[in-house]
Amino acid sequence: MPDITLVVSGLAEPGEAERLQTAIERIGEVQAANVDAEKGLLAVSYEGGEAELARIEEAVKDAGFEPEPTPGAKNAGG
Numbered sequence: 001m002p003d004i005t006l007v008v009s010g011l012a013e014p015g016e017a018e019r020l021q022t023a024i025e026r027i028g029e030v031q032a033a034n035v036d037a038e039k040g041l042l043a044v045s046y047e048g049g050e051a052e053l054a055r056i057e058e059a060v061k062d063a064g065f066e067p068e069p070t071p072g073a074k075n076a077g078g
Contacts, residue, residue: 003045004053006067008060011037016065023063027055042067 011017017037024033024044029052032045042060046052060067 002047002049002053003043004056005070006042006044006057006060007070008035008040008042008065008067010065011035011040020060020063020065023059024056027052027059030056041070 008020011020017035020042021033021035024030024042027046029047030044031047032043034043035041036043044056046056057067
């Protein structure tokens with residue numbers, strides 16, 4: 001199960017972290033999601049590969065936020 005942490009900007013308003021987490025957890029391949037609003041991070045455990053990661057990133061955008069991988073994330077997994 002891949003794990004990814006995304007930097008998410010725009011989590012300043014109360015309730016936004018919960019809204020984002022709920023949106024990500026609705027994706028079928030997502031096993032767990034955790035939003036840290038203070039640090040602006042979204043940690044996700046999911047089944048699949050690049051296509052599923054693209055769905056996660058799209059869901060973040062659809063929720064009104066801009067995702068980007070944390071430094072070094074593109075090198076994860078070899």
